[in-house]
Amino acid sequence: MSIRKDLLFQVTCAAIYLAFAVMCIYPFYYLILVSISSADAVSRGEVLLYPIGLHWNNFAQVLQIKGILTAFGISVARTVIGTVIMLFFSTMLAYLCTKKELPGRKWLYRATVFTMFFQAGLIPWFISMKMLGLQNNFLLYVLPGMISPFAVILIKTYIESIPPSLEESAVVDGAGHFKILTRIIAPVSVPIIAAVAVFNAVGQWNSWQDNFFLVSNPHLQTLQLILKNFLSQAEMLANMLRDGNKDLSSISRNQQLDPFAVKTTITVVTVLPILLVYPFLQRYFVKGIMLGAVKG
Amino acid sequence: MSNLENGHAVYRSFVTKERSKLPSGRLTLIAMAIPCVIALILFCYLPLLGWSIAFFHYKPGLNLFKSGFAGLDYFRMALDDRELLPVLRNTLAMSFLGLLVSPMSVIFAIFLLELRSKKLQKFIQTTTTLPNFISWVLVYAICYFMLSSGDGMLNKLLLSLNLIGQPLNPLADPDMVWVLQTAITAWKSLGFSAVVYIAAIVGIDQEQYDAASVDGAGRWSRIWNITLPGLMPTFITLLLLSIGSLLGNGFEQYYLFNNGLVQSHIQVLDLYVYRIGISQNNFPMSTAIGMAKTLVSILLLMTANQISKKLRDQSIF
Structure with missing residues (x-):
């Protein structure tokens, strides 16, 4: 292969990949620009590469909207608490599935994997959660996901690759199974547990359907659902204006806030936490996939 | 000692x-x-x-066992519903388009590793996996801010450059739904699904490549004869899983992108189950459809798995 041909290949590939990379990150950059630029410049379509008329009013206003800070807190709480609960029980179940002394451990494992394929569907889930008293309850966000079959499979496979001698030394010291799990198995399994934790935390942060279907209490709203409601509310507003239905009473509620600016700013508030932690956590995503791919 | x-x-x-x-x-x-x-x-x-x-003829709030037994009435009702066929058509159309673009992540991984600069590789990987980790609400928000007819950045740009006379509104165009939703899914997941293949390529025995270079094999021959066969098992596994979810392309994406103008083309099974169940309050029929969906999906997965076992001696169970 000639050197020129190879250079051409490298440049073409790099150009295509860079174009796609720009498509993946530019929208985020654009939203941030819009949220800190002057509304006039934005509506004229001038804000594309750098902020014009830099200001922070949008953030100041959005943070004053009733419920936004509470929602932020709820989203953080469900992410942290939900992930900790999931890690604790799924790691424990994974450990149990590797223990020959536990009667029926194979069936326990099968019963866990089974749930990955046999999903009940919306209505049965809806009724069951109501029956369990989780309607309008914070526990709805953190309890139903406590056993993640996917996590159990990954962690179990990882535990099985740990040399048994490690455990045996603890047994000699008189440690019970729970102690072995928390003092030896879990610390050694940190790579896979971290990867699973990151995936689960992102899932928790992004989740809104449980909130949408079963929680109407305004103090328990998640940030994602608030954003969703704001987006569709504005759409309703736009539709009403287009259809000539100028019901002023419903429009004037948002009058003091520029709806477009509010929407972009809430979007930025929702996406910012992911953008901030992403560079640090990215290696765990990749590692999780690598570990999963090798085992699976 | x-x-x-x-x-x-x-x-x-x-x-x-x-x-x-x-x-x-x-x-x-x-x-x-x-x-x-x-x-x-x-x-x-x-x-x-x-x-x-x-x-059962169950209504919300009633006792299930006091409501009358319905047999298969609700399954029949679902089959007779004239919305079912369009729903299945939408579901399968978008699932098959998804299958059609799934080799893109293989190509993405192969050529990414052909890039000589490791720094560039890392940069591309970091940026392109980002969309996978944002919620569908945010994906919808982004599409809205980029593509919508009034506020969309793309329209503002094209209009100001006089490239178009009328604002485009792809989010409200029923003929565009299938392609647009497939493209959005690809945008969100391409970089991330490539990571699996990158892991698989890294796992291929390096000696095979060395031997091929000694024999004077060029880039394309290496890719064709070593990399692609090496990726086949991973590809088949993921293909089997996606056959298992042909009917379940999800609720969030289609619910969020749904609007009155595109509903005829965006309503997939999961959205239909929601509408029948929550909006129309017909719990038994919604459950019947959801149940049939799960069972057929498992049947599809089993069948595909058996076929792959026969043909390639590879299976996921």
Whole structure:
């Protein structure tokens, strides 16, 4: 292969990949620009590469909207608490599935994997959660996901690759199974547990359907659902204006806030936490996939 | 010294065997298993029991066993619904388009690793996996801010450059739905799904490539003869799983992108199950459709798995 041909290949590939990379990150950059630029410049379509008329009013206003800070807190709480609960029980179940002394451990494992394929569907889930008293309850966000079959499979496979001698030394010291799990198995399994934790935390942060279907209490709203409601509310507003239905009473509620600016700013508030932690956590995503791919 | 250690190890394994037979250890294990089993029963198996709703004239708030037995009435009702065919058409159309673009992540991974600059590789990987980690609400928000006819950045740009006379509105165009939704899914997941293949390529035995270079094989021949066959098992596994989810392309994406103008083309099974169940309050029919969906999906997965077992001696169970 000639050197020129190879250079051409490298440049073409790099150009295509860079174009796609720009498509993946530019929208985020654009939203941030819009949220800190002057509304006039934005509506004229001038804000594309750098902020014009830099200001922070949008953030100041959005943070004053009733419920936004509470929602932020709820989203953080469900992410942290939900992930900790999931890690604790799924790691424990994974450990149990590797223990020959536990009667029926194979069936326990099968019963866990089974749930990955046999999903009940919306209505049965809806009724069951109501029956369990989780309607309008914070526990709805953190309890139903406590056993993640996917996590159990990954962690179990990882535990099985740990040399048994490690455990045996603890047994000699008189440690019970729970102690072995928390003092030896879990610390050694940190790579896979971290990867699973990151995936689960992102899932928790992004989740809104449980909130949408079963929680109407305004103090328990998640940030994602608030954003969703704001987006569709504005759409309703736009539709009403287009259809000539100028019901002023419903429009004037948002009058003091520029709806477009509010929407972009809430979007930025929702996406910012992911953008901030992403560079640090990215290696765990990749590692999780690598570990999963090798085992699976 | 080494003898002593050996002796210790023997003693240790002896002790372990003795200890593990002790009932107290087993009791701890059972005690640890109890909360997990309860969680599985409450959050996974109790909803499955809810499938029985499909066989009763159940209304929200009533006692299931006091509502009359309906047999397969609700399954028949679902089959007779004239919305079902368009729904299935939309579901399958978008699933097959998804299958069609799935080799893109293979290509993405192969050529990314052909790039000589490791820094560039890392940069591309970091940026392109980002969209996978944002919620569908945010994806919808982004599409809205980029593509919508009034506020969309793309329209503003094209209009100001005089490239178009009228604002485009792809989010409200029923003929565009299938392609647009497939493109959005690809945008969100391409970079991330490529990571699996990158891991697989890295796992291919380097000696094969070295041998090929000695034989004078060029880039394309290396890719064709070593990389692609090496990726086949991973590709087949993922293909089998996506055949298992042909009917379940998800709720969030289609619910969020749904609007009055595009509903005829965006309503997939999961959205239909929601509409029948929550909007129309027909719990038994919604459950019946959801149940049939799960069962057919498992059947599809099993069949595809059997075929792959016969043809390639590869299976996921």
